[in-house]
Amino acid sequence: MITVRSLTKRFGDFTALDDVSLEVEEGSLTALLGPSGSGKSTLLRVIAGLEVPDDGAVTIEGADATRVPPQKRGIGFVFQHYAAFKHMTVRDNVAFGLRVRRRPRAEVRAKVNELLALVGLEGLADRYPAQLSGGQRQRMALARALAVEPRVLLLDEPFGALDANVRAELRAWLRRLHDEVHVTTVLVTHDQEEAMEVADTLAVMEDGRIVQTGAPRELYEQPANAFVMGFLGPVARLDGHLVRPHDLVLRAAPEDERDVEAMVVRVTHLGFEVRVELVLPSGDEVSAQLTRAEADELEVKAGDILWLRAAGPALAVSA
Amino acid sequence: MRGSRLALRLVALGYLAVLLLVPVGLVFWRTFEHGLAPVWASVSTPAAIHAFWLTVEVAAIAVPLNALFGVIAALALVRGRFRGKWLLDALIDLPFAISPVVVGLALLLVFGRSGWLADLPVQVIFAVPGIVLATVFVSLPFVAREVAPVLREVGDDQEQAAATLGASRWQAFWRVTLPSIRWGLAYGVVLATARALGEFGAVSVVSGKIAGQTETLTLLVEKRFENFDLAGAYAASTLLALIALATLLAMTALRRREE
DSSP states (O other): OEEEEEEEEEETTEEEEEEEEEEEOTTOEEEEEOOTTSSHHHHHHHHHTSSOOSEEEEEETTEEOTTSOGGGSOEEEEOTTOOOOTTSOHHHHHHHHHHHTTOOHHHHHHHHHHHHHHTTOGGGTTSOGGGSOHHHHHHHHHHHHHHTOOSEEEEESTTTTSOHHHHHHHHHHHHHHHHHHOOEEEEEESOHHHHHHHOSEEEEEETTEEEEEEOHHHHHHSOSSHHHHHHHSOOEEETTEEEOGGGEEEESSOOSTTOEEEEEEEEEEETTEEEEEEEOTTSOEEEEEEEHHHHHHHTOOTTOEEEEEEOSOOEEOOO | OHHHHHHHHHHHHHHHIIIIIHHHHHHHHHHTTTOHHHHHHHHSSHHHHHHHHHHHHHHHHHHHHHHHHHHHHHHHHHHOOOTTHHHHHHHHTHHHHSOHHHHHHHHHHHHSTTSTTTTOSSOOTTSHHHHHHHHHHHTSHHHHHHHHHHHHHHOSHHHHHHHHTTOOHHHHIIIIIHHHHHHHHHHHHHHHHHHHHHOOHHHHHHHTTOTTTTOOHHHHHHHHHHTTOHHHHHHHHHHHHHHHHHHHHHHHHHHHHHO
């Protein structure tokens, strides 16, 4: 378990962390989610000991770690750009942490083989990092971090430098790996889809502060504010409220006085879903998301007049 | 397009030929003009043998010292955060800016008979320590200037990764930093060695040029030249060039084996 209390970190005039507190549960996979410059990487680096906070405290498994150097925190860290040791083979990269701890050779060998099998790089043990693809390099970096059996695993935008399809594949793989290894993990990402898919808990950050913490579904359905709602998925604005486009219900005729009249501007078929763009009497535009069956039933087309209502949770915002 | 590229190549090669290959080649040719016997005779005189070993000894002390200093200075320049870094940056280049003769005179002022540090227990001026000091001074910037850009290019990601994996600073330096700067370091060492072997001005001022005691190979070449012993001067020059060439080849061989 990691506890972060009232952390503050400034770089010159820029406040990267502003009184941040967070609890990461034992064995969980927590994602720090936010746009660039929101302080999520700085928070991770403070937990790792790579940055020293100006104020506040970090506790790892009950022991105060605020002034403990990274070497002695029992962490594993994975960097966005791999930070592979370029002059070492894959095997030597993975063995690094064990070698600096002067573990017996036979033990190092066995452990490295086990980890290479875990990340699926057995056949590439004698290659150099330059001879690997980005995804393979990051799996090597993960094996290297896991070799020392860290108490916590910290991942800084681990898939940020990879192609979209490799990202998706590694994401699913990381989730399976975590279910197998169960090490307390903190993942930094700016990709909400990645965070929602992989993490048990999300902490959404904005301007150096944690805005909301909770399970992905909880945050998606009950966002604390417009920022969280907008960051976690698409939003439509209706009558001073923010709603999810898939929570908008369209009808051919009004059923009660809360329904709003709107004219269809454009209909886009995206396979399973159909996106309907409408314009309200006020001139505001709204985008609704329907299933194909719903769209077929309404026979929706551009120029139609329809009645609109939010059928899910809505967040009131000031105009 | 092809023609212009060919012309460019010819200009570059022509420039090198006129300025480098022809003069150096001429020295070699003049040296061996009358066969090996006279060359051997003139490089195996006691004065020449002493000059040879003195030159090697001075380089063997000065170059490792500057390699050590150069790596530390480069680390301080690239990784360090301290006040007055610009001053260190500027000072490292001082030996490039100051004429070696001035360096020699400055050393005389400090360590000479009426200098600040005239009463040291060891004799510096007109002795080997003075020659070493002068050589250290003139060959100081090479390693730092070669290593610093490599360090900057490599970045500190790998060092941070080493730290998170439990490596102490010392372990991170030996296992990660040093291997990643090794070719910059090697190149800096080659340049510093070449400079140390060939230093003339500063050494000429502080050594006193005592044959068999403080006479390095460059000083021997000058003396023989001034005494109209041209064949002897060529032979000593060739010896000097061969040592430098050997250093360069050794480094290339090492690099080849590594890759």
